[in-house]
Amino acid sequence: MMKYDNKEWTRRIGIANEVSLVEYCAHIGVPLVPFGSEYRHKEYDSLKVRGNKWKRWSGRSGPLGKFVQGYPIHFVMEYEGTDFEGALKRLLAFAAPDELPLPEGTPKKPAAKYDLDKRLRKVTGVSSAGQAQKVAAGEKERKPFIKPNANGNNERVYAYLTKTRGIDGGVVLEQLKLECLYESAAHHNCVFLGFDGNGNPAYAYMRGTYTNADKAFKGEAEGSIKEWSWRFSPTPQSSVVYVYESPIDALSHITINKERGAEWRNAHYLSLGCVSDNALQKFLQTHPGVTDIMFCLDNDKGGVNATAKLIKKYAPGYSCGAMQPPFGDWNEYLLGRKGEEHETPLEAAGT
Known part of the structure; x- marks a missing residue:
């Protein structure tokens, strides 16, 4: 077996960690927007990228939450849900395909704690020796999911979604009744829940309801498992799934179709929680009847690029198509549309 600090592994790790995260995010369809000297995620503005470094606040368990930062390998492990070797392969395939395949053998962690911390800071940007052992072994630490405490009522969430966001009141009430939407106690956020295969809460996307805030809060609860992102199945036996970047986009599109008198209940609705397809993969595994x-x-560079990649990936096994709003995202279109403008279809692909 090769040692962890073998020069061939070390050289490839160095190449991967020099990759521009701005360029890599554009490659995989992560929507970034300029933010001063950095870029931030369009939807989750706690995530910021600059050159080959990234950082974000997560958890929000304290006044400031937990700060996480690192380099490309750590980013790919966190964002795409892969292990150390998988992240290294993806980055090299993007920036230096001639460096593949990887050398034989498995990279091993150094024995000394000091060397371990030093190596991990260099490789992933994380300084915890315990986490380093997991990274070196190709494991990804999974924190327990912490479901936000519920408020005594959902009045603020209902008012925000219907009045500020323009979503149909009946659609919102159905979400509340199904308990996949509620109002948090601490900050009165909208909480969109996702459930695992046993029906237990495993994911929570939160959206602030303070309309006069300079920057509305967006984020996921600590320990959220993106594979179990929010989904809505008014017809569980349906063979069709509509895929969105966020729950509010999905409910906005439902509202548009409902106002037009179009059939909307005979389908599944799924939020990716971004443009990564982890949630879609899990959904298709648990819904074999979907064809x-x-x-x-969204109708922006990130959304359009991600759509093209996803269609190419899934078209061999499914009948795939795409639909985008004429501008922005589905909620922007819901609030700004006039007359009978129609969605702009993208080229569909299927089997």
């Missing part, structure tokens, strides 16, 4: 996928991502 058609309609990608309804």
Whole structure:
């Protein structure tokens, strides 16, 4: 077996960690927007990228939450849910395909704690020796999911979604009744829940309801498992799934179709929680009867690029198509549309 600090592994790790995260995010369809000297995620503005470094606040368990930062390998492990070797392969395939395949053998962690911390800071940007052992072994630490405490009522969430966001009141009430939406006690956020295969809460996307705030809060609860992102199945036996970047986009599109008198209940609705397809992979595994996928991502560079990649990936096994709003995202279109403007279809692909 090769040692962890073998020069061939070390050289490839160095190449991977020099990759521009701005360029890599554009490659995989992560929507970034300029933010001073950095870039931030369009939807989750706690995530910021600059050159080959990234950082974000997560958890929000204290006044400031937990700060996480690192380099490209750590970013790919966190964002795409892969292990150390998988992240290294993806980055090299993007920036230096001639460096593949990887050398034989498995990289091993150094024995000394000091060397371990030093190596991990260099490789992933994380300084915990305990986490380093997991990274070196190709494991990804999974924190327990912490479901936000519920408020005594959902009045603020209902008012925000119907009045500020323009979503149909009946659609919102159905979400509240199904308990996949509620109001948090601490900050009165909208909480969109996702459930695992046993029906237990495993994911929570939160959206602030303070309309006069300079920057509305967006984020996921600590320990959220993106594979179990928010989903809505008014017809559980449907063979069609509509895929969005966020729950509010999905409910906005439902509202548009409902106002037009179009059939909307005979389908599944799924939020990716971004443009990564982890949630879609899990959904298709647990819904073998689905044969058609309609990608309804945002009408921006990130959404359009991600849609093209997802159609290419899933078209061999599913009938795939795409639909985007004429501008912005589905909620922007819901609030700004006039007359009978129609969605702009993208080229569909299928089997």
